[in-house]
Amino acid sequence: xRTGISAAEALRIIQGEVRPLGAETVAISExxxxxxxxxxVSSRLLPPADNSAMDGYALRAxxxxxxxxxxPAVLPIAFEVPAGDPGTRPLPAGAVARIFTGAPIPxxxxxVVRQEDTERQGERALIRIAPKPGxxxxxxxxxxxxxECVLEPGTRLSASHVxxxxxxxxxxxxxxxxxxxxxLSGGDELVEPDGDVAGGRIVSSNSWSIAALCRELxxxxxxxxxxxxxxxxxxxxxxxxxxxxxxxxxxxxxxGDRDYARGVFEKLGCRLLFWGVExxxxxxxxxxxxxxxxxxxxxxPGNPVSAVVTFEQFVRPALRRMAGxxxxxxxxxxxxxxxxxRKSPGRLxxxxxxxxxxxxxxxxxxxxxxxxxxxxxxxxxxxLLIFPAQARExxxxxxxTVQVLDEDFLAADGPGFx
Amino acid sequence: xRTGISAAEALRIIQGEVRPLGAETVAISExxxxxxxxxxVSSRLLPPADNSAMDGYALRAxxxxxxxxxxPAVLPIAFEVPAGDPGTRPLPAGAVARIFTGAPIPxxxxxVVRQEDTERQGERALIRIAPKPGxxxxxxxxxxxxxECVLEPGTRLSASHVxxxxxxxxxxxxxxxxxxxxxLSGGDELVEPDGDVAGGRIVSSNSWSIAALCRELxxxxxxxxxxxxxxxxxxxxxxxxxxxxxxxxxxxxxxGDRDYARGVFEKLGCRLLFWGVExxxxxxxxxxxxxxxxxxxxxxPGNPVSAVVTFEQFVRPALRRMAGxxxxxxxxxxxxxxxxxRKSPGRLxxxxxxxxxxxxxxxxxxxxxxxxxxxxxxxxxxxLLIFPAQARExxxxxxxTVQVLDEDFLAADGPGFx
Numbered sequence: 001x002r003t004g005i006s007a008a009e010a011l012r013i014i015q016g017e018v019r020p021l022g023a024e025t026v027a028i029s030e031x032x033x034x035x036x037x038x039x040x041v042s043s044r045l046l047p048p049a050d051n052s053a054m055d056g057y058a059l060r061a062x063x064x065x066x067x068x069x070x071x072p073a074v075l076p077i078a079f080e081v082p083a084g085d086p087g088t089r090p091l092p093a094g095a096v097a098r099i100f101t102g103a104p105i106p107x108x109x110x111x112v113v114r115q116e117d118t119e120r121q122g123e124r125a126l127i128r129i130a131p132k133p134g135x136x137x138x139x140x141x142x143x144x145x146x147x148e149c150v151l152e153p154g155t156r157l158s159a160s161h162v163x164x165x166x167x168x169x170x171x172x173x174x175x176x177x178x179x180x181x182x183x184l185s186g187g188d189e190l191v192e193p194d195g196d197v198a199g200g201r202i203v204s205s206n207s208w209s210i211a212a213l214c215r216e217l218x219x220x221x222x223x224x225x226x227x228x229x230x231x232x233x234x235x236x237x238x239x240x241x242x243x244x245x246x247x248x249x250x251x252x253x254x255x256g257d258r259d260y261a262r263g264v265f266e267k268l269g270c271r272l273l274f275w276g277v278e279x280x281x282x283x284x285x286x287x288x289x290x291x292x293x294x295x296x297x298x299x300x301p302g303n304p305v306s307a308v309v310t311f312e313q314f315v316r317p318a319l320r321r322m323a324g325x326x327x328x329x330x331x332x333x334x335x336x337x338x339x340x341x342r343k344s345p346g347r348l349x350x351x352x353x354x355x356x357x358x359x360x361x362x363x364x365x366x367x368x369x370x371x372x373x374x375x376x377x378x379x380x381x382x383x384l385l386i387f388p389a390q391a392r393e394x395x396x397x398x399x400x401t402v403q404v405l406d407e408d409f410l411a412a413d414g415p416g417f418x
Numbered sequence: 419x420r421t422g423i424s425a426a427e428a429l430r431i432i433q434g435e436v437r438p439l440g441a442e443t444v445a446i447s448e449x450x451x452x453x454x455x456x457x458x459v460s461s462r463l464l465p466p467a468d469n470s471a472m473d474g475y476a477l478r479a480x481x482x483x484x485x486x487x488x489x490p491a492v493l494p495i496a497f498e499v500p501a502g503d504p505g506t507r508p509l510p511a512g513a514v515a516r517i518f519t520g521a522p523i524p525x526x527x528x529x530v531v532r533q534e535d536t537e538r539q540g541e542r543a544l545i546r547i548a549p550k551p552g553x554x555x556x557x558x559x560x561x562x563x564x565x566e567c568v569l570e571p572g573t574r575l576s577a578s579h580v581x582x583x584x585x586x587x588x589x590x591x592x593x594x595x596x597x598x599x600x601x602l603s604g605g606d607e608l609v610e611p612d613g614d615v616a617g618g619r620i621v622s623s624n625s626w627s628i629a630a631l632c633r634e635l636x637x638x639x640x641x642x643x644x645x646x647x648x649x650x651x652x653x654x655x656x657x658x659x660x661x662x663x664x665x666x667x668x669x670x671x672x673x674g675d676r677d678y679a680r681g682v683f684e685k686l687g688c689r690l691l692f693w694g695v696e697x698x699x700x701x702x703x704x705x706x707x708x709x710x711x712x713x714x715x716x717x718x719p720g721n722p723v724s725a726v727v728t729f730e731q732f733v734r735p736a737l738r739r740m741a742g743x744x745x746x747x748x749x750x751x752x753x754x755x756x757x758x759x760r761k762s763p764g765r766l767x768x769x770x771x772x773x774x775x776x777x778x779x780x781x782x783x784x785x786x787x788x789x790x791x792x793x794x795x796x797x798x799x800x801x802l803l804i805f806p807a808q809a810r811e812x813x814x815x816x817x818x819t820v821q822v823l824d825e826d827f828l829a830a831d832g833p834g835f836x
Binding site: 007008011028029031032033044046047048049053082083084085086087101102104138142143144150151156158159160161162163164165166167168169170171187188189190192193194197199200201202203204205206208209210211212213215216229302303304308313317325326327328329330331332348369371372373374375376378379381386388401403405406408410411412413414415416417418 | 425426429447451462464465466467471500501502503504505556560561562568576578579581582583584585586587589606607611618619620621622623626627629630634647720721722726735743744745747749750766787789791793794804806819821823830831832835836
């Protein structure tokens with residue numbers, strides 16, 4: 001087992017153990033946001049027939065070749081073609097058909113004149129412009145042709161993709177499975193949120209923030225509860241998590257001095273690949289694997305801030321990769337530091353910061369007390385500033401990289417038009 | 419009813435009718451991503467007692483004031499304090515207590531020396547540094563004090579907020595309700611994805627893309643099905659949607675020439691506020707309200723691209739505002755246009771574009787055929803470029819505003835450290 005490794009090395013070791021999960025077939029109503037696990041090949045022609053792009057009149061362009069606003073062509077209305085019409089009735093020469101958006105162009109017609117360029121007079125239409133063949137006609141197959149691969153495996157399904165799939169007649173689709181994440185906290189001092197906190201007990205809040213982090217990214221949390229500080233109790237709960245895709249433990253189930261977890265993990269067949277990453281917060285992070293025969297194991301530190309920060313850096317990218325995503329990381333911004341920061345060299349610090357747009361720049365400022373026990377500073381943070389391992393000092397005005405946690409910070413102020 | 423209005427005016431009219439929805443109390447497991455509807459005031463001290471930030475030894479600093487690596491202080495180990503200990507046993511003068519991270523500082527002790535700076539010899543500890551009072555002690559209440567307002571109404575709940583709420587003993591929390599959105603398509607030509615498309619029938623794909631758009635933003639779709647082209651059928655279905663927060667109709671339930679919907683909406687008491695917005699795609703968009711006594715009504719155009727684009731521009735911001743959000747719009751980027759674009763002046767165009775990072779710039783290029791029937795071009799789009807209403811031409815190299823639809827485009831390539 002390696003120890004005292006860099007953040008980048010820890011991430012490389014983890015990602016080296018991750019494989020995208022297999023396929024699951026879901027109803028189309030569950031498909032949005034999932035990652036496609038099959039190539040979607042069309043068996044249909046879309047649109048299925050030449051059809052009208054506008055409400056108006058279908059005709060042979062030649063029958064109105066001399067038409068103008070001053071001298072409209074006057075043509076009898078042969079029939080009406082609503083959307084959904086089978087579109088088999090031929091248009092007699094020298095006549096028009098009243099037609100609606102999406103309705104099939106009747107055999108014989110080659111163009112559509114928009115309603116705005118016509119006037120109805122009883123059973124006749126005045127055509128005020130000279131159309132060209134093809135005007136306002138949407139061609140059969142202009143969207144999709146049979147045999148075409150419409151969506152590639154690995155596509156993250158948007159609402160438009162869902163619309164496309166249903167257009168092709170697909171009510172079900174194969175996507176990567178959602179990672180099931182077993183969550184375990186340990187420690188005799190922990191209680192659930194509704195528990196009695198007299199005598200120094202505290203709430204097992206990490207379990208609930210980790211479950212929320214899982215839900216946010218589409219993973220399925222399976223909360224194994226609070227294990228008392230006994231190897232047998234921890235083992236019993238961990239066994240309940242062995243069928244999941246990842247185990248995320250924290251607090252007493254970390255791999256520290258007084259923690260029984262390391263022995264239990266090894267007894268169950270988990271090989272620990274590292275313990276201790278040169279970061280702050282979050283040094284006492286451990287990672288192990290069952291060499292492909294069981295879940296990945298992330299033993300997070302017990303401090304509330306350390307648990308969330310190490311999840312963000314190491315667990316989230318792994319879970320996104322399992323779910324089939326190819327983009328694993330939070331958005332980042334280059335920001336201007338609004339105040340000086342100092343530390344000893346050696347560990348990379350993730351500094352909780354607020355972000356403000358000031359005169360075309362993004363300015364980052366610390367949220368205050370950076371103790372890993374102070375969850376409030378993380379609640380107020382919009383991002384994590386990366387203070388590199390070997391740096392001692394960052395000065396006001398320096399350009400820094402910030403991982404953006406608050407997606408509302410990226411939202412635009414207005415619609416982009418006025 | 420107004421007609422032919424600008425996109426900005428349409429958005430102003432809509433947002434003028436929107437009110438944030440009322441409160442709903444949800445279990446903490448459902449809270450992430452929701453918007454807080456109450457002020458969360460702490461009744462607790464967090465941490466509840468002075469406690470150790472490290473594994474090590476608690477002591478009186480004065481008892482090791484002359485300690486150094488060369489001449490360590492040698493002090494008896496009086497007892498051990500695990501995390502979860504009630505922390506009531508006083509530390510005798512001249513002794514140390516073995517202590518673990520999170521455990522309460524025993525009465526009498528004022529500091530902690532880290533394990534790395536000590537050595538154990540049986541029942542005694544060698545202390546190799548001279549601590550200062552307060553070293554490695556986390557003070558009771560340094561995170562939260564009773565009576566403090568920890569979270570303000572309007573906060574979008576992150577996983578860290580969920581952790582904080584549980585720490586305070588909260589298993590339930592009041593948040594804004596999720597908008598219920600009744601979805602209706604209309605037209606005799608429409609079938610569900612598993613329906614028979616012989617004879618020119620097509621799938622009611624808009625219903626499914628609109629439902630997916632709702633799910634993506636946290637709204638609750640209620641799909642009312644496909645209404646045949648008869649006023650009574652449309653009325654019956656719309657009545658089933660009157661208890662929702664919004665009705666989103668498309669296709670045959672738009673407000674056009676041959677559409678019965680307008681009369682039905684008005685019969686039900688809906689006042690149409692506009693029909694027709696100077697945009698492409700999406701001109702035939704209608705909006706109405708029941709003057710605060712019923713759902714907002716969005717009658718979207720029937721073309722698949724128009725339906726998604728108008729939802730993005732007008733429905734999404736309204737639903738986000740209903741859910742309590744204060745940031746309503748997709749992220750935007752300033753991009754460099756990679757190819758010339760032309761149009762007639764008068765309507766604002768939303769151009770479907772792909773985005774590429776090239777040499778420090780973001781380059782936007784059209785996804786091709788911009789017909790509003792070609793859903794494929796929207797499937798391939800990462801953003802919507804705003805081609806202003808009065809502009810005729812945008813040239814290669816021009817700076818343009820693009821609404822980003824594909825959140826993966828904003829994801830960072832790497833973790834931000836190396």
